[in-house]
Amino acid sequence: MDLRSRNRQATREAIGHAALRLAIERGPHGLALVRVNDIAEAAGVSSRTYNNYFSSRAEAICAFQADQSRRAGRALRSRPAGEPLGQAVIAAMIELYADPEPDRAGLSMIMSTPELEGEALKAFTMAEGPLAEAIAARTGTDPARDLFPAVTAAAVAGAVRVAGRRWLEPGTADSFAAVLRRALSCVFPEGLSGEA
Amino acid sequence: MDLRSRNRQATREAIGHAALRLAIERGPHGLALVRVNDIAEAAGVSSRTYNNYFSSRAEAICAFQADQSRRAGRALRSRPAGEPLGQAVIAAMIELYADPEPDRAGLSMIMSTPELEGEALKAFTMAEGPLAEAIAARTGTDPARDLFPAVTAAAVAGAVRVAGRRWLEPGTADSFAAVLRRALSCVFPEGLSGEA
DNA sequence: CCCATAACTTGCGTGTCACGCATATAGTGC
DNA sequence: GCACTATATGCGTGACACGCAAGTTATGGG
Structure with missing residues (x-):
């Protein structure tokens, strides 16, 4: 990969990480106190550069979740071809959210701060497109004609989101x-393979 | 109801309506040209009052969809108690989106304008809470312990959103x-029997 | 190895926005 | 009718997103 591309990705992650860290520090109520300058400074770039990467604080804070969601399609495609859809999706999502175990503070920040709600939903929804394509490929349906892939992808993304919310509730001892x-078992009661 | 409450609701709708109308007029590409002053003026209030009702242009433009989503729970509750869940949900959503038939231009504006994406998702997602409660009440499950109501509500809201996107695609002759x-039949495969 | 070019960073200036505060007005309940 | 509360409006302010232009750093062909 280019040096440029790697640098670019690095600064993007640096800014995103700094934004989320500062947001967590100031707490959900002091979000307005997280100035753009603070984020840029913490990431070691100018505030103008920050704006070259993100067009709002919310976008920067939720960048990590967005990147994570973008990997959902790849995760599903990497499952064995013979596996039934439900099992494949469940395994793929568990795998996706296993390596970087979700950070309670970070997830809580982006999921339960009203000002971030829209951007957080955007971040989770980013999984739908790739997921729908992967589901269509796996079930042999045509996403341009059939609604099944898109609807199922939306249901899966929604289930992930609901699982996150539930996992954050106080008194939840279970692992994510x-x-x-x-949550995903509610979408795939057992082995619902592809159909119209 | 109070005169106050009615006035409040009326101005809220006036502002929301004006915002959406102006956004449609200027087109998805000239959204930045829709100034807050224009919206306020078109609604017959001061720009300061506009900000008492909405805290962003996007919120005002998507207000109608948000209000619509809030009615989803009531729509489901008004279905006969004996009806199977899938049929009840499908009938309720069709009914909800029947009276004010979706406006192609308006829906297209809020669903396919990048700057509005987050707020549009928020608007559609607002249906989930009430829907989950109604589903829990109908299935006798405890939403505090069971994930089924919340996950199903998210799936339904997602299906509605996907249906909207598909309906907006050029060359779609079907009614919404x-x-x-x-779309909802993908969420409730068992309820395919013809009805209402 | 070097240079022309493209990509990226940065500082500055600008128009807009969201909101706090103070004041005037209108609706409500006793 | 009167005290009280909710709402509307004007003004002022701090922050923000972005266009523009100059300086700096990678890239690829000769």
């Missing part, structure tokens, strides 16, 4: 993987 | 109700 499996 | 039924 366990909650995720339970 | 037809697309909606097909």
Whole structure:
């Protein structure tokens, strides 16, 4: 990969990480106190450069979740071809959210701060496109004619989101993987393979 | 109801309507040209009052869809108690989106303008809470323990959103109700029997 | 190895926006 | 009718997103 591309990705992650870290520090109520300058300074770039990468604080804070969601399609495609759809999706999502185990503070910040709600939804929804394509490829349906892939992808993304919310509730002892499996089981009651 | 409450609701709708109308007029590409002053003036209030009702242009433009989503729970609750969940949900959503038939221009504006994406998702997602409660009440499950109501509500809201996107695609001759039924049938495969 | 070019960073200036505060007005309940 | 509360409006302010132009750093062909 280019040096340029790698640098670009690095600064993007640096800014995103700095934004989320500062947001967590100031707490959900002091979000307005997280100035653009603070983020840029913490990431070691000028505030103008920050705006070259993100067009709002919310976008920067939720960047990590957005990147994560973008990997959902690839995760599903990497499952064995013979596996039934439901099992494949569940395994793929658990795998996706296993390596960087979700950070309670970070997830709580982006999921339960009103000002970030829109951007957080955008971030989770970014999984739908790639997921729908992967589902269509796996079930042999045509996403341009059939609604099944898109609707299922939306249901899966929604289940992930609901699982996150539930996992954040106080008094939840289960691992995120366990909650995720339970949530996705509601979408795939057992082995619902592809159909119209 | 109070005179106050009615006035409040009226100005809220006036502002929202004006915002959406102006956005449609200027087109998706000239959204930045829709100034807050224009919206306020078109609604017959001061720009300061506009900000008492909405805290961003996007919120004002998507207000109608948000209000619509808030009615989803009530729509489901008004279905006969004996009806199977899938049929009840499908009938409720078709009914909800039947009276004020979706406006192609308006829906297209809020669903396919990048700057509005986050707020549009927020608007559609507003249906989930009430829907989950109604589903829990209908299925006798406890939403505090069971994930089924919340996950199903998210799936339904997602299906509605996907149906809207599909319905907006050029060359779609079907009525919105037809697309909606097909989309929701993916969430409730068992309820395919013809009805209402 | 070097240079022309493209990509990226940065500082500055600008128009807009969201909101706090103070004041005037209109609706409500006793 | 009167005190009280909710709402509307004007003004002022701090922050923000972005266009523009200059300086700096990679890239690829000769």
